[in-house]
Amino acid sequence: PDRACTTRRIAIEAHCSIQICVDPSRPRALPECRFLGADRLVATFRQNMGRNASAWDAGVAGDDASTHSTTTTSTPNNMNHDTSTTTNTSTLRANLQRMLEIDVFPSPKTSGHDDCNHEGGICYAYRLTLPDQPATSIIPDRVCENKQCGRPFHRSCLYEWLCSLTSSRHSFGTVFD
Numbered sequence: 001p002d003r004a005c006t007t008r009r010i011a012i013e014a015h016c017s018i019q020i021c022v023d024p025s026r027p028r029a030l031p032e033c034r035f036l037g038a039d040r041l042v043a044t045f046r047q048n049m050g051r052n053a054s055a056w057d058a059g060v061a062g063d064d065a066s067t068h069s070t071t072t073t074s075t076p077n078n079m080n081h082d083t084s085t086t087t088n089t090s091t092l093r094a095n096l097q098r099m100l101e102i103d104v105f106p107s108p109k110t111s112g113h114d115d116c117n118h119e120g121g122i123c124y125a126y127r128l129t130l131p132d133q134p135a136t137s138i139i140p141d142r143v144c145e146n147k148q149c150g151r152p153f154h155r156s157c158l159y160e161w162l163c164s165l166t167s168s169r170h171s172f173g174t175v176f177d
Contacts, residue, residue: 009036010096011106015143015150016041020096030056031092038143038150045100052099057090121151122161128154 009019016037023029033049035042090098097105119126120140127137140152162168162175169176 009139012037012045012100012102013041013106015152016045018045018096018100020092022092028058030058030095036141036143036152038145038147040145040147041143041150048101049099052101055098056095059090119152120154120157121149122153122157125154128156130156 006024007019007021009017011017016035019034019036021032021034023031030053035046093105097103120128121144127139129137138154138156140154142153142155142158144151144153159175162177163170165177167177
């Protein structure tokens with residue numbers, strides 16, 4: 001995604017991520033957040049976010065976690081005095097880390113490649129291009145709730161797989177197994 005894209009998906013831990021959508025008219029406000037992952041994995045983060053939502057710092061001043069300014073003033077005795085002030089303002093990342101109560105988001109430097117692997121459990125692809133929409137690709141948006149699995153899936157792959165089962169029934173656009 002480029003800088004003009006207002007939506008980002010950020011890995012929190014294995015098979016758990018948060019999708020944020022920043023309002024361009026209010027970029028410093030609390031973004032719309034959607035957790036992706038099994039309920040057992042995202043429940044703690046949802047609780048943390050709900051508990052800490054009032055701590056969101058909307059006074060973001062750029063990419064640094066704090067801004068520092070120095071002013072030099074002159075006195076009647078021609079002595080210069082430096083007045084330093086530090087204003088603590090939080091970046092979007094720092095705000096999210098504080099709200100979710102995590103130290104750092106996973107990155108290639110802090111975690112292994114497989115720690116945040118979100119490829120589809122059926123097609124083994126992260127981005128799936130649909131035949132009827134070649135310009136659009138989708139990412140896994142469903143997660144298995146089974147504790148031993150926890151794999152992400154593309155909705156379209158799940159639908160095709162369920163339709164292919166001989167034991168499945170179709171009724172009013174719904175597949176039953």
